[in-house]
Amino acid sequence: MIDNNERRVVSVIVVNEASVLSRITDLFSGRGYNITSLTVAPIPDSKYSRLTIVTAGSVRVIEQITKQLHKLIPVLKVYEHTDLVEKEMALVKFPITENLSDINALCSAYNGKIVNVGDNVIIVMVADEPKRVDNFLSVIKRYNPKEIVRSGSVALER
Amino acid sequence: MQMSGAQMVIEALIAEGVDTVFGYPGGAIMNVYDEIYKQHGFKHILTRHEQAAIHAAEGYSKASGKVGVSIITSGPGFTNAVTGLADAYMDSVPLVVISGQVPMSLIGTDAFQEIDAVGISRPCTKHNYLVTDAKDLGRVLKEAFYIARSGRPGPVHVDIPKDVTAQMAEFNYEVEVDLETYKPHTKGNPRQIKKAMDVILSSKRPIFYLGGGVINSNASSEVRELIHRTGIPAVETLMARGVLSFDDELLISMLGMHGSYAANMAMSETDLVIALGARFDDRVTGKLSEFAKNAGVIHVDIDPASVSKLVNADYPIVGDIKNVVNEMLELCSYIHPETYESWRETIKNFDALHPLTFHEDSERLKPQWVVKRVGELLGDSANISTDVGQHQMWAAQFYPFTRPRQWITSGGLGTMGFGFPAAMGVKAAEPEKISINFTGDGSILMNCQELMTAVEKKLPVINIILNNNFLGMVRQWQTLFYDKRHSETDLSVQPDFVKLSEAFGGIGYRVHTKEEFDAALKEAVEKNIVTFIDVVVERFENVMPMVPSGGSLFNMMLLEKKKEKK
Numbered sequence: 274m275i276d277n278n279e280r281r282v283v284s285v286i287v288v289n290e291a292s293v294l295s296r297i298t299d300l301f302s303g304r305g306y307n308i309t310s311l312t313v314a315p316i317p318d319s320k321y322s323r324l325t326i327v328t329a330g331s332v333r334v335i336e337q338i339t340k341q342l343h344k345l346i347p348v349l350k351v352y353e354h355t356d357l358v359e360k361e362m363a364l365v366k367f368p369i370t371e372n373l374s375d376i377n378a379l380c381s382a383y384n385g386k387i388v389n390v391g392d393n394v395i396i397v398m399v400a401d402e403p404k405r406v407d408n409f410l411s412v413i414k415r416y417n418p419k420e421i422v423r424s425g426s427v428a429l430e431r
Numbered sequence: 432m433q434m435s436g437a438q439m440v441i442e443a444l445i446a447e448g449v450d451t452v453f454g455y456p457g458g459a460i461m462n463v464y465d466e467i468y469k470q471h472g473f474k475h476i477l478t479r480h481e482q483a484a485i486h487a488a489e490g491y492s493k494a495s496g497k498v499g500v501s502i503i504t505s506g507p508g509f510t511n512a513v514t515g516l517a518d519a520y521m522d523s524v525p526l527v528v529i530s531g532q533v534p535m536s537l538i539g540t541d542a543f544q545e546i547d548a549v550g551i552s553r554p555c556t557k558h559n560y561l562v563t564d565a566k567d568l569g570r571v572l573k574e575a576f577y578i579a580r581s582g583r584p585g586p587v588h589v590d591i592p593k594d595v596t597a598q599m600a601e602f603n604y605e606v607e608v609d610l611e612t613y614k615p616h617t618k619g620n621p622r623q624i625k626k627a628m629d630v631i632l633s634s635k636r637p638i639f640y641l642g643g644g645v646i647n648s649n650a651s652s653e654v655r656e657l658i659h660r661t662g663i664p665a666v667e668t669l670m671a672r673g674v675l676s677f678d679d680e681l682l683i684s685m686l687g688m689h690g691s692y693a694a695n696m697a698m699s700e701t702d703l704v705i706a707l708g709a710r711f712d713d714r715v716t717g718k719l720s721e722f723a724k725n726a727g728v729i730h731v732d733i734d735p736a737s738v739s740k741l742v743n744a745d746y747p748i749v750g751d752i753k754n755v756v757n758e759m760l761e762l763c764s765y766i767h768p769e770t771y772e773s774w775r776e777t778i779k780n781f782d783a784l785h786p787l788t789f790h791e792d793s794e795r796l797k798p799q800w801v802v803k804r805v806g807e808l809l810g811d812s813a814n815i816s817t818d819v820g821q822h823q824m825w826a827a828q829f830y831p832f833t834r835p836r837q838w839i840t841s842g843g844l845g846t847m848g849f850g851f852p853a854a855m856g857v858k859a860a861e862p863e864k865i866s867i868n869f870t871g872d873g874s875i876l877m878n879c880q881e882l883m884t885a886v887e888k889k890l891p892v893i894n895i896i897l898n899n900n901f902l903g904m905v906r907q908w909q910t911l912f913y914d915k916r917h918s919e920t921d922l923s924v925q926p927d928f929v930k931l932s933e934a935f936g937g938i939g940y941r942v943h944t945k946e947e948f949d950a951a952l953k954e955a956v957e958k959n960i961v962t963f964i965d966v967v968v969e970r971f972e973n974v975m976p977m978v979p980s981g982g983s984l985f986n987m988m989l990l991e992k993k994k995e996k997k
Contacts, residue, residue: 287612288612291561291563292549292550292553292561295550295553296553299553299554303554333739336739337736337740340735340736340740341736343735343736344734344735344736346557346558346578346610346612346613347612348612349611349612
């Protein structure tokens with residue numbers, strides 16, 4: 274079997290209880306799998322939470338990850354996404370002295386905008402596919418971003 | 432009914448039908464021990480170390496098939512028990528381990544004897560709980576027992592803060608366990624089973640590869656029937672010893688690193704592996720890419736994560752072995768034992784070429800002889816526990832096992848110090864059977880304090896120390912792969928094992944000859960007191976055959992032919 278370490282997105286539905294997140298992350302570290310990003314929040318009006326985990330591995334590794342996750346007692350469902358809508362958010366802080374109209378135009382191209390203006394800095398938000406967020410972050414380098422924060426991915430199967 | 436958390440623990444154990452608990456008290460668990468003092472529903476066996484309490488519960492569970500129970504305190508009490516939890520996890524032993532914790536108000540303050548117990552036990556238990564309110568305790572304990580024994584069994588750890596054991600709350604143990612997120616798959620897919628039977632029918636050289644799951648599933652008699660009706664030969668893993676009786680014509684032997692030549696060759700030549708409750712461990716497969724290279728694989732296991740984990744299963748069947756084999760039995764009338772006549776003949780020839788044996792020596796006792804001799808003298812009347820190392824492999828190779836749950840060993844984790852406390856648990860579970868522990872001069876010292884428990888609670892385990900003054904298995908590797916540099920494995924400086932046993936009130940023998948051994952064993956059985964039989968054996972005996980680590984199963988180092996005497 275060819276061992277191609279492809280990027281994969283896995284969603285996990287878990288009972289929203291103490292230490293459930295460490296059960297998941299312990300499993301990844303204990304079995305030598307890696308987590309590229311992880312997003313977790315409660316599912317509204319239920320006792321469950323949804324985790325979106327971006328990981329990488331061969332078909333066999335992903336199959337094992339899925340099965341091992343499922344073996345954890347508080348795990349209800351595990352989806353390995355194949356056809357998905359995936360979004361990620363980034364917040365970036367710029368000096369107010371930079372070209373704001375350029376930055377604003379760029380943000381619009383990536384589903385974003387200026388979300389906060391202070392005396393010395395502005396903060397912008399973009400929300401897009403992870404690859405496009407990569408692009409955005411590379412393009413805005415010339416405007417001297419002071420701080421960048423990225424969320425993990427969230428995903429839904431089409 | 433209103434009661435304290437500590438009382439709930441007692442009530443839950445009684446409701447679960449627990450008759451024996453192994454444990455060790457301490458500050459954080461004192462409320463529970465106070466209730467243990469007052470109750471008459473079960474027996475408490477005080478071990479002399481928390482690790483031994485868990486191993487004893489494991490031995491009890493492995494011999495009886497019931498959930499083993501252990502109670503310990505917080506901090507060092509718990510950390511001492513971790514090896515036992517890990518051992519039970521690796522070998523799928525159903526346990527409920529209850530530990531005390533510092534009061535809720537002190538959690539996170541580095542209080543006296545505080546440790547994040549659930550944080551530590553998470554990767555070595557099937558599940559764990561920190562109970563923060565006594566009203567949850569009944570449900571948690573009920574779930575703990577259910578999770579421990581269902582699906583692929585395993586240890587469940589319940590950590591209870593001291594104030595929770597004092598807290599009064601409503602207790603109702605009649606509730607049904609309802610875990611929406613945990614539904615073990617016990618019934619195999621009928622279409623997959625049918626497909627598997629079809630492929631068996633069309634195979635020429637099939638082989639049953641039996642693992643510990645057969646014993647966990649209590650499916651030995653069904654598996655025996657399936658094997659006899661199909662005439663397909665079988666190999667056993669270390670954990671499956673006793674599924675088939677030693678004298679069964681269709682049992683080849685144990686396979687793997689120290690498996691027999693015939694078993695390993697059959698596994699290499701087969702065209703269809705029928706794995707039942709086995710997990711393709713590296714000690715079994717050797718080099719994976721060469722393992723059963725030309726064979727299809729049917730893999731039956733209750734744990735979906737075990738299927739296709741290491742070897743791709745062409746016919747995966749997730750389900751309880753007993754259910755699946757029962758369905759297979761209904762479909763197996765098309766398979767005729769005569770079909771595999773020549774295959775069985777081939778395997779017989781393998782066995783004739785290099786049988787599983789050893790060379791006797793007129794000067795010194797051979798460890799293998801000791802195992803065989805115990806088999807001849809005690810056979811079915813004994814349960815056999817072991818520690819870990821050379822003696823364990825010799826016991827697995829040469830003891831004439833006749834039934835499941837007769838063989839109690841630490842396979843996955845390979846825990847030295849397992850044998851003696853486990854053998855006490857075995858004796859507690861099956862008092863009418865003789866409880867033997869084959870051990871080494873290295874292993875026995877890792878839990879020899881249990882002599883005290885065995886004397887006090889009248890658990891007359893007979894420990895047979897195959898004493899070669901070495902940490903034998905490591906010495907064997909050093910001899911073979913490290914150019915005989917015996918780094919830190921020479922155990923020439925030893926206690927007087929006879930006096931050691933006697934110091935605790937047990938009995939001891941040091942034997943050099945066959946006659947002395949026979950006499951010592953006979954006397955130990957008659958006296959019915961915990962015993963050390965210190966058997967002086969050949970120092971440099973190696974366990975053979977041997978598949979070097981990472982090598983292919985068919986490339987075995989074999990027993991050297993005996994030199995002709997001039």
